[in-house]
Amino acid sequence: MSILVIADHNNQVLNGATLNVVAAAQKIGGDITVLVAGSGAQAVADAAAKVAGVSKVLLADNAAYANQLAENVAALVADLAKGYKYVLAASTTTGKNILPRVAALLDVSMITDIISVESANTFKRPIYAGNAIATVQSDEAIIVGTVRGTAFDPVAAEGGSAAVEAVSEAKDAGISTFVNEEIVKLDRPELTAARIVVSGGRGVGSGENYHKVLDPLADKLGAAQGASRAAVDAGFVPNDFQVGQTGKIVAPDLYVAVGISGAIQHLAGMKDSKVIVAINKDEEAPINSVADYWLVGDLNTVVPELVSKL
Amino acid sequence: MKALVAVKRVVDANVKVRVKPDNSGVDLTNVKMSINPFCEIAVEEAVRLKEKGTVSEIVVVSVGPKEAQEQIRSAMALGADRGILVETTDEIGALEVAKILKGVVEAEKPELILLGKQAIDDDSNQVGQMLGALLGAGQGTFASEVKVDGGKVQVTREVDGGLQTVELALPAIITTDLRLNEPRYAALPNIMKARKKPLDTKSPADYGVTAGTKLKTVKVEAPAERKAGVQVKSVDELVEKLKNEAKVI
Numbered sequence: 001m002s003i004l005v006i007a008d009h010n011n012q013v014l015n016g017a018t019l020n021v022v023a024a025a026q027k028i029g030g031d032i033t034v035l036v037a038g039s040g041a042q043a044v045a046d047a048a049a050k051v052a053g054v055s056k057v058l059l060a061d062n063a064a065y066a067n068q069l070a071e072n073v074a075a076l077v078a079d080l081a082k083g084y085k086y087v088l089a090a091s092t093t094t095g096k097n098i099l100p101r102v103a104a105l106l107d108v109s110m111i112t113d114i115i116s117v118e119s120a121n122t123f124k125r126p127i128y129a130g131n132a133i134a135t136v137q138s139d140e141a142i143i144v145g146t147v148r149g150t151a152f153d154p155v156a157a158e159g160g161s162a163a164v165e166a167v168s169e170a171k172d173a174g175i176s177t178f179v180n181e182e183i184v185k186l187d188r189p190e191l192t193a194a195r196i197v198v199s200g201g202r203g204v205g206s207g208e209n210y211h212k213v214l215d216p217l218a219d220k221l222g223a224a225q226g227a228s229r230a231a232v233d234a235g236f237v238p239n240d241f242q243v244g245q246t247g248k249i250v251a252p253d254l255y256v257a258v259g260i261s262g263a264i265q266h267l268a269g270m271k272d273s274k275v276i277v278a279i280n281k282d283e284e285a286p287i288n289s290v291a292d293y294w295l296v297g298d299l300n301t302v303v304p305e306l307v308s309k310l
Numbered sequence: 311m312k313a314l315v316a317v318k319r320v321v322d323a324n325v326k327v328r329v330k331p332d333n334s335g336v337d338l339t340n341v342k343m344s345i346n347p348f349c350e351i352a353v354e355e356a357v358r359l360k361e362k363g364t365v366s367e368i369v370v371v372s373v374g375p376k377e378a379q380e381q382i383r384s385a386m387a388l389g390a391d392r393g394i395l396v397e398t399t400d401e402i403g404a405l406e407v408a409k410i411l412k413g414v415v416e417a418e419k420p421e422l423i424l425l426g427k428q429a430i431d432d433d434s435n436q437v438g439q440m441l442g443a444l445l446g447a448g449q450g451t452f453a454s455e456v457k458v459d460g461g462k463v464q465v466t467r468e469v470d471g472g473l474q475t476v477e478l479a480l481p482a483i484i485t486t487d488l489r490l491n492e493p494r495y496a497a498l499p500n501i502m503k504a505r506k507k508p509l510d511t512k513s514p515a516d517y518g519v520t521a522g523t524k525l526k527t528v529k530v531e532a533p534a535e536r537k538a539g540v541q542v543k544s545v546d547e548l549v550e551k552l553k554n555e556a557k558v559i
Contacts, residue, residue, distance in 0.1 A: 043342070058528065069476065070439065071448055093469040097451050100404070100439035109405045109525045112434045122528065127433055128327045132336050135528040174480075176448040179464060179475040192470075196558070221559065231489070239454075239489060240472055246488055248470070254558040264326065271536065275556045277548065292539040293551055305545045 001030030001120070004081060006073075006089035006098065007048050011038045011066065014047040016193050017090035019154035020028035022053055024147040025088055026155065027117040029057050034162075035080060037073050045164045052156040060167040067178035068094050074101035075171040081106055081142055088114075091249070098124035103144040111136060129245040129268035150272060184238050186224075186239035191241070196226030196254045199243055199270070202230035203259020203280065203299060210236045213299060214258060216307045226250065226270075228260045231238040244269035259299050262287025269291060279303065311458075311480070313356040314420035316411055317349040317385050319378040320431040333529040336431075343532040345381040348426025351486040352386075354457045355456060356424055357389035364458045365422065367391050368505035371414050373407050375399050379509065386504035393509040396517070403523025404432075406514070408440035413517025415445060420481065422463065427452050427485040438485035448478035454489040 001093070003025045008015035018034070025032045029239035034048040037060040043193040045059040058080065064072045077098065081087045087102060089095035091113050102108035115133070116124035122137045123145065191197065198218045204210045210231065218225050226248070227241040243250055260266060262285055270276070271290050278291035279299050288294045295302060330337050345353075352380040359365040370390040372378040375397065382393035396410050404423025415423060416513055429433035442449035450456070454473065457464040466475045468487045496504075514521045540546045552559045 025483065063408060067474070067476075070442070070451070074443065090311075090473040093452060093467075096435050097439065097449070100434075100436035101443040101449065103436070104405060104408060104440035104443035107405075109403050109523060110440075111525065126337060126533070127530070128321070128431055129433065130533060131327050132329050132530050133533050134530050137528050139524045139526070140524055173446075173448075175446070175479045177477045179477050181469070181472060183472040219381055238472070239468060240470065245430070247426075254533070254552070254556075263370075265323075271533075275552070276536075276539070276556050288539070288541070290536050290539075292536075292556065293542050293548055295542050295545070295548055296541060302545060306548065307543055309549050 001028070002084045003028060003030045003032050003086040003088060004084040005032060005034045006077060006087070006095065007034050007036045007044060007237045008090045008092050008094050009036065009038060009041060009044040011041045012146050014044050015017060015090065015092065016154060017092055017149040019051060019157060020149035020152045020248040021088050021090050021147045022051055022155045023152040024114060024117060026053050028086060028120060030085070033058060035060065035077065035127060037065040037076055039063050049162040049164050050158050050160050052159040054160050054162045057162050057164045058167050059164055060169070062170040064170050064172040068098070069176050069178060070097045070101050071176045072171050074098050074105060075173060076077060076169065077102045078105035079169065080167070085142060087142060087144045089146050091148045099144055099146055106144065108140040108142050108143055108144055109138065113147050113148045114145050115151035129264050130271065131264065148249060150249055184240055188218060189222070189224045191224045191226055192248050192250055194252055196221045196223035196259065197224045197226050197252045198256045199226035199228065199237065199251055200231050200258050201228035201260030202234060204231065204236065207236040213303045217256070217303055220307050228266045257287050258303060260287055261285045262290065288292070311365055311421040312367045312418065313422040313424060314415060314418055315352050315356050315358065315368060315370045315385065315536065316437070317353065317370055317372050317381050318346040318429045319343050319372065319374050319381045320346045320429055324428055329530055329532045333531055335527070337531050343377070345384050346426050346429045348428060348486055348488070350493045351488065351490050352424035352426050353385045353390060353519055354491045355387050355486060356493065359458065360389065369420065371396065373398065373402060373410050373412065381430065382498065383504050386448045386507045387501040389496060390508055394512060395509060396429055396512045396514060398514050400521040400522040401523060402436050402521045403525055404408045404436035405440055405520055405525060406521055408437050408444055409519045410514055410517050411437070411441050412444040413519065422458070423481060425483065425485045431505065438483050442483040445481070447481050447483055449483045450476055450478055451485045453484050454486045454487050456484055456490070470471055529548055
């Protein structure tokens, strides 16, 4: 059995989510090859070669892959995939953009958001915003799937010694071009990888108050910051803070929900956290039903008090 | 130019679904059904492009049971011009839906094809991308802004970490994110008018596709329940619990 893992990266750094995908690949069992498709991405390939459990790294270094355009990368992956039994990628926006295109090029069905490997061809995945878990079996010749990172403990980033092989082939479909990107700079840990997440909802009232109340708590805990869709839509914080079915899925050790009511959509993104704390003025808020500890009170006084006592 | 919008009939977003006791699926009897929220955004975007004069005709298509007519009528009440229902009662996978849509695109020849980024029932997030592959067309997934300019379309996409803008040749596939727009409500006169708009019924076989899926759902279970938590009365108690009981700080 051979497994092709598509590396998630920005041409400089290997995204940690790839380590979770390699962990899922190890559960399936087999020879693991990592494909790094990018431009000027030698450092990423070198990092991938050191990942524990990886036996080979393919580096497709070409301007056509610089911005991970699905049209170009999917064509490359579909070509390479013919030599493998599995093609896996992380359930990041990049993975979700590219892999269904790969599956269709290979004329196979695809499995999104694998959360458990039951056997070589049977997997579990959440449906209905995490309100049901489906066990699906694929009899396709090539099994294509994205892996939900938070469901698998990452493999070690060091300890492997795979060889890096260059892929000379370049695919430029010529139907899409990159224009620009705006990446939000953060001083805090990355949301999906953080051990502690502090999230704010509509209850925080304003963007100014979000930062006034939640920044000190996040600083004190070394936490990443998140938000509910209500807080994002109200413009308190940028949308890449959003935790939920349509935003990011997190499963930290500690999730602190401040001023969040707990709509189904939000719960789908955080209910696998180890410990959930809810701070809300509403005793009946749905978030309390999933919280391990909840405190009813005004977040403007409770959160600063919490910061002072940590 | 012509726009094609694909819509799906799904359980209403506000319904808390229950898994059937025999683990064969989710119980959908007597549950409120609606147009998938992401699809509604796709319809709204097409209607806005029509209002701007960019789009001249909006065709809305749905693959599903007879009742999906209701969702096509809803889309027409929002401003779509005509509908196509590809009727099937079989469970149907994303790849098969994409193949049917490819047939519809080849028959209709739209320049813009709009879909939701994912359906809130299967949460697959696949159909738009698969259709892009089958047509050899460019894809602007998770769109939060769409600008049509001459023979091209610029799509701003919501990606992890921020936004990315790409330019695609037409015809192109666009899948919508929640922030693309806020769908309007259908006014009663428009709902009445929608009843008279043309709606064709087709079958998957008309497009040379067999409904079904090669992914077999073995069982569907309720997720593991979290054990009930406790209400703490003070910040001191919270800190104490987090330190000594949960041991997370």
